[in-house]
Amino acid sequence: MHALVFGLLFVWQLPQNLVALIILLFSKTEGVIAYRNFCFALKTKLPQRAGGVSLGSFALISPSNAHDEETIRHELDGHTVDSKIFGPLYLLVIGLPSVLHLLRHNGSKNYYDFYTERWANKHAGLK
Numbered sequence: 805m806h807a808l809v810f811g812l813l814f815v816w817q818l819p820q821n822l823v824a825l826i827i828l829l830f831s832k833t834e835g836v837i838a839y840r841n842f843c844f845a846l847k848t849k850l851p852q853r854a855g856g857v858s859l860g861s862f863a864l865i866s867p868s869n870a871h872d873e874e875t876i877r878h879e880l881d882g883h884t885v886d887s888k889i890f891g892p893l894y895l896l897v898i899g900l901p902s903v904l905h906l907l908r909h910n911g912s913k914n915y916y917d918f919y920t921e922r923w924a925n926k927h928a929g930l931k
Contacts, residue, residue, distance in 0.1 A: 877929070
């Protein structure tokens, strides 16, 4: 039953899963940090500003945040919920706005006040 649910979710989240697999092909991945909610958290080399990126069945966590439970929860228990909800629309509704917010964020406001980050924290039970 677990494999069936994982497979159905993988297909429902196919666009972001394909992006994750492409990133994984070209980045250094050091292994699995955690697995829950039908998602893998992987310790993966990411651009310096990114603590983590959630794409479908994968939460890619930078090595500097691989032991930070809040970052792992934010990605693995937060953004992945939105991925399951929005399915093929996730990249448009959450992914792209989140990346643009990261690139434009200058520290004048709390990074987590933006709707994508606020929703992820709410799903993960974080403040």
